[in-house]
Amino acid sequence: MIYAEVLLEAAQVEGTAFEVSGQLRALQKAVRSSIALRETLADRSLPASTRRALLEKVFAGFDPALLVVLGVMIERDDFALLNKLSETYELCAEQALGAVIIDVTTAISLDDGLRTVLRDRFSAQFGCDVLLREQIDPTIIGGIVLSSHGKRIDASVASQLERARVALTTSR
Amino acid sequence: MRKHLTSAAGMLATVAASLCAVPVVAFAAEETAEESAQGIGLLLPKLGEWIPMLISFIILWVLLAKFGWPAFMGMIDKRAATIKDSLEKAEVAKLDSERLLAEQRAELDDARRLAAQIVADAKTAAEQVRSEIATQARDEAQAMIIKASKAIETEKKAAIAQLQGSVADLSVAVAGRVIGADLSESEHRAIIERYLIEAGNLNAN
Numbered sequence: 001m002i003y004a005e006v007l008l009e010a011a012q013v014e015g016t017a018f019e020v021s022g023q024l025r026a027l028q029k030a031v032r033s034s035i036a037l038r039e040t041l042a043d044r045s046l047p048a049s050t051r052r053a054l055l056e057k058v059f060a061g062f063d064p065a066l067l068v069v070l071g072v073m074i075e076r077d078d079f080a081l082l083n084k085l086s087e088t089y090e091l092c093a094e095q096a097l098g099a100v101i102i103d104v105t106t107a108i109s110l111d112d113g114l115r116t117v118l119r120d121r122f123s124a125q126f127g128c129d130v131l132l133r134e135q136i137d138p139t140i141i142g143g144i145v146l147s148s149h150g151k152r153i154d155a156s157v158a159s160q161l162e163r164a165r166v167a168l169t170t171s172r
Numbered sequence: 173m174r175k176h177l178t179s180a181a182g183m184l185a186t187v188a189a190s191l192c193a194v195p196v197v198a199f200a201a202e203e204t205a206e207e208s209a210q211g212i213g214l215l216l217p218k219l220g221e222w223i224p225m226l227i228s229f230i231i232l233w234v235l236l237a238k239f240g241w242p243a244f245m246g247m248i249d250k251r252a253a254t255i256k257d258s259l260e261k262a263e264v265a266k267l268d269s270e271r272l273l274a275e276q277r278a279e280l281d282d283a284r285r286l287a288a289q290i291v292a293d294a295k296t297a298a299e300q301v302r303s304e305i306a307t308q309a310r311d312e313a314q315a316m317i318i319k320a321s322k323a324i325e326t327e328k329k330a331a332i333a334q335l336q337g338s339v340a341d342l343s344v345a346v347a348g349r350v351i352g353a354d355l356s357e358s359e360h361r362a363i364i365e366r367y368l369i370e371a372g373n374l375n376a377n
Contacts, residue, residue, distance in 0.1 A: 102374065111361065114365070125373055125374060141352045141355075142351060142364075143364060144368065153371045155370065161347055162344070164340075165340045165344040166340075168343065168344075169337045
């Protein structure tokens with residue numbers, strides 16, 4: 001996918017390939033969760049310049065190369081390929097960086113000790129370096145949620161409470 | 173009838189013969205009457221009157237026998253035939269009437285039997301319908317009771333499930349709040365480390 005290749009090249013020049021992958025994932029999540037934003041950015045009745053300005057305004061502070069590539073996609077009416085861009089970019093970035101990106105969600109920020117534990121554990125599993133894409137989500141209450149390449153390990157307190165709730169609800 | 177008429181004709185001939193014999197006696201009596209014009213001789217006809225009378229009688233008798241008697245007998249025969257025919261017709265009519273009467277009686281009996289059968293069938297059908305209605309009503313009532321029981325049971329289960337769910341939701345929400353509020357950072361980290369040990373392999377197929 002040409003957009004992913006161009007974005008990766010630009011990010012590598014800036015040395016922000018890993019950060020861009022996180023921003024791309026965050027942008028993808030934001031667009032997915034907001035119907036109004038998604039429909040407005042994909043609305044062909046609006047001028048491309050207007051939609052591009054909206055994108056830059058909403059996601060100000062994101063990597064400029066990312067915003068430029070997305071702006072081109074809007075102008076060429078390819079914004080619907082955002083999910084494909086994210087997946088392809090992540091694979092390409094992992095290859096370029098020689099590491100596996102793992103999304104880590106916790107209720108509190110990780111300290112260096114936990115990061116070391118995580119890297120050691122999953123480096124051994126994948127046989128290569130591991131990059132942790134951290135996210136803090138208090139709704140998981142405690143524990144940790146890990147995901148990579150479509151696989152997910154939910155070891156959060158919230159999920160355990162949910163399992164307990166289901167067991168209480170379905171038990172007689 | 174003809175037999176009676178024949179015997180009557182025979183009697184008439186006998187009378188006529190007797191009458192023919194009477195003049196002989198009369199002649200003998202007349203001789204004696206002339207001798208004695210007194211007594212019975214006053215009652216007996218005179219011979220001069222009696223012979224023409226006899227001749228007239230014979231002529232009349234011959235004429236009647238020749239022309240009157242056949243016509244009379246023809247009328248009698250015709251009348252007898254008519255009467256016989258009427259009697260035969262009456263007999264036939266009587267037989268027909270009796271036959272018709274028997275037929276009507278048979279038809280009446282059939283109609284009565286048929287009516288009785290219809291009434292019996294109607295009673296049987298009515299009894300069957302009554303029985304079916306009663307059975308159907310009983311079945312419907314039973315089905316309604318079962319349905320109502322099931323509905324009650326379902327409602328009961330739904331209410332229990334809803335209550336159970338509400339209790340579970342409330343319990344989990346309270347537990348989550350308590351755990352979230354009570355966990356210190358060190359406890360958070362300890363939980364993460366413990367869960368990491370228990371967590372599976374992200375690279376597993």
